Amino acid sequence: MFILYFGVKSIPIRSNNLISPLSAQDDFEVVNREEWGARSPNETTTLTPPQPLVIIHHTNWNSCWTLEQCKSEVRKVQDFHMDVRNWWDIGYNFLVGEDGRAYEGRGWTTEGAHAEGYNNCSIGISVMGTFEDAAPNITALHTLQKIITFGVTEGFIDLNYTLYGHRQTGPTDCPGQTFYNILQNGSHWKENPNHNATNVY
Secondary structure (H helix, E strand, O other): OOOOOOOOOOOOOOOOOOOOOOOOOOOOOEEOHHHHOOOOOOOOOEOOOOEEEEEEEEOOOOOOOOHHHHHHHHHHHHHHHHHHOOOOOOOOOEEEOOOOOEEEOOOOOEOOOOOOOOHHHEEEEEEOOOOOOOOOOHHHHHHHHHHHHHHHHOOOEEEEEEEEEHHHOOOOOOOOHHHHHHHOOOOOEOOOOOOOOOOOO
C-alpha cells in the first residue's frame, strides 16, 4: 500500500515555473496561468502567508495524463467556476494532473474559493479527476507532496500546518472516499477542523 505522509521531508523540490523561483535545472514543473490559457480574474483578494491549513480536493471531473489534456481540464474548471458559480476566478490555488505536473490556479498569495469559511487561511489544492472508487496515481500524489513541501520551505504554508480533506469543511464528498482514506494517513491530517475564517470568492 502506498502511503503519502504529507509532511516536510528531505526530498528535492523542483520547478521550472513556480511563483517563487528555483534554479533552472530543477524539474518540479508548474504550468503557469499563461501557459494553460487562463482568463483574467474579475477581482482578487490578497492571501498573506503563511497559511495554517492545506485543504485537498478532487475536481470530480475527468482525469488527465498529458499536458494538453490537463491544460484543457484546467480551462474547463475555470470556466465552470467563473461562468456557472460566478466566482472571480478558478477556485483552487493549485491543481495537479496525473501527468505529474502542477497547474497554477490563484497561486500562493491570492485567496481561493474552494472551502467556504476557510479560504482566507488555507491553500486549496485539487487533483484533477474523480477519486471516490480509485486513488490518484502515484505520480500525482508525489507532485502534491512536493507542492506542499515547497510551500512550507518557502514560507507560504506554516511548518505546523494542518491537512484537511474538503469534506471536513462542509457538506461534500470531496475529495472522494478512496483519496480521503490516503489523506487520513498523513502526518499533518487532523480529524476535526477548528478555525475561524471568512469567505471570499
